[in-house]
Amino acid sequence: MNPRSLSHVALGVRDYDRSLHFYRDLLGFQVAQEVTEFGGAQYEGGISERHDRKYRIAVLRYGEASPGPYGMSEKAPVIVLVAPLGAPPSGTAIKADQVGISHFGVWVKGLDAICEELKSKGVKFAAPPHRSKNQGGHFTLGIRRRSGRHPDPAR
Numbered sequence: 001m002n003p004r005s006l007s008h009v010a011l012g013v014r015d016y017d018r019s020l021h022f023y024r025d026l027l028g029f030q031v032a033q034e035v036t037e038f039g040g041a042q043y044e045g046g047i048s049e050r051h052d053r054k055y056r057i058a059v060l061r062y063g064e065a066s067p068g069p070y071g072m073s074e075k076a077p078v079i080v081l082v083a084p085l086g087a088p089p090s091g092t093a094i095k096a097d098q099v100g101i102s103h104f105g106v107w108v109k110g111l112d113a114i115c116e117e118l119k120s121k122g123v124k125f126a127a128p129p130h131r132s133k134n135q136g137g138h139f140t141l142g143i144r145r146r147s148g149r150h151p152d153p154a155r
Contacts, residue, residue: 005074008059009104012091016056016083023079026121027106029060032071032078037085049090056083105130 013019023029039055058081065071072078083089108114115129 006077008070008072008078008080010080010082012089013081013083014089016058016081019081019083020058022123023060023081024058026118026123029062029079030071031058032061032065033057033059050084050087054085056085057081 011019020031024031035055035057037054038057039053059070059072059078060081061071061076061078063076066073066076070078111129111131115125118125
């Protein structure tokens with residue numbers, strides 16, 4: 001196998017509206033699709049912990065849309081916000097030395113200005129912004145941390 005690109009990352013969130021605001025309004029991702037009731041028995045035992053669980057989802061992308069599902073392509077992976085409907089989601093926050101996704105990075109142009117703007121809006125970074133010699137800069141966001149670095153901290 002020779003992977004070509006990342007397709008998508010799904011983030012389980014407790015507060016759909018807060019998370020959507022963060023990714024869409026602060027980070028500039030575009031909403032490719034929203035579904036108010038998604039899922040069901042076909043996901044039981046695979047990606048869903050509970051029987052016949054339904055979700056509210058938002059598929060977020062950046063860049064130009066492609067004819068692929070949700071506008072994603074090899075050059076434009078997507079982030080999927082997944083908020084369980086009904087009973088609150090289970091689970092606890094994780095850190096880099098635990099199993100699961102602890103953070104992800106976003107490549108940007110104009111790193112310093114973007115980071116300053118996000119800081120002025122209350123965003124806290126999981127790690128200092130990084131520069132790459134050939135690819136510009138990127139910043140890292142913690143996922144589900146009690147520190148509030150992600151818009152939907154674990155409770």
